[in-house]
Amino acid sequence: MGSFCLYYIKDRNWWDCVPSKGSGWASKSICKVKDEMKEGFELKHWAETGYSIRDGYGWLQGDQPAVRWTHWIWNKFNVPKHSFIAWLAIHDILRLRKRLCRLGICTEETCLLCGSEPETLQHLFFSCRYSKTCMTNICNWIGLNVRVCDIESAWKDWTRGIKDQVKRNFVLAALTALLYHIWLIRNYSYWQKAVIHPGKLYKVIRLEALLSVS
Ligand SMILES: [Zn+2]
Structure with a gap:
């Protein structure tokens, strides 16, 4: 040299x-x-x-377009591994079964959590009855009235009307934890051939959300 x-x-x-x-x-x-x-x-x-x-x-x-979801994904209350999965989700680059089938990598596209619909981003995180149950549990606990949403609007729906910054960060951390754990449970279902009860998932997410502000 x-x-x-x-x-x-x-x-x-x-x-x-x-x-x-x-x-x-x-x-x-x-x-x-x-x-x-x-x-x-x-x-x-x-x-x-x-x-x-x-x-x-x-x-x-170079010049990059500004994205508003950056405040959600990189919210300081988020657990880093939760942020990473949420970042993959919002870019729609998770290896979901429908996509894998299209690429010829997988032969079965059905959702691993409910077994009734193709596993797409929208279905897995927002439309699946398993995910809806988890989301309802978390929203009831926080006191949110959230309807069915999607990856682009979820963080806006969850924080609508919340002025307090600490509570906003807390709610965003809970949403990020929810996505992470749904992804984790989905992978667990694949390898273990079993789906963990939504009630257990709710307790884990609630605990992690509380730890994020402590
Ligand atoms: Zn499903």
């Missing part, structure tokens, strides 16, 4: 350096990153104003 730097930088402009054919993988990788970041350094004047990883990452990402 040291000889590489001395050889290429000496008497030459670093930004114009091109690795020789005989250069190692590391040397070529460094030059590749340098070429990718060159435009950013020119446009943002980082050489003069100073460079930070945050600035570089932001520039590489």
Whole structure:
């Protein structure tokens, strides 16, 4: 690595350096990153104003549309593993059976919790009678009057009319925990061939939601 730097930088402009054919993988990788970041350094004047990883990452990402659900998914009361599953859900990239069937990976698309409908995102988390029972239990406990919703509107429905920020965060953490545990139970059902009673799930979610604010 040291000889590489001395050889290429000496008497030459670093930004114009091109690795020789005989250069190692590391040397070529460094030059590749340098070429990718060159435009950013020119446009943002980082050489003069100073460079930070945050600035570089932001520039590489480009302008991203703002999403309102970020306050739900990354709510500070959420348990990180709950947030991760909720993030996968809102991007609709969970490996649900209907999708797996379409890809030819799975031959059975029926919901593992109720066995009566194809397992889609909407069904598993919001329309399945098992999930509805869990949701009703949690909502009754918190004092929410939530109707059937979907992944896009759930966090808005659950926090509608709640002004207190702590209670909003608590409600969002409960919703995130609900999605996580439904996913967990769904996977448990697949491997253990058994579905845990919704009453037990309710107790676990209630406990985790309370712990999130303690
Ligand atoms: Zn179902």
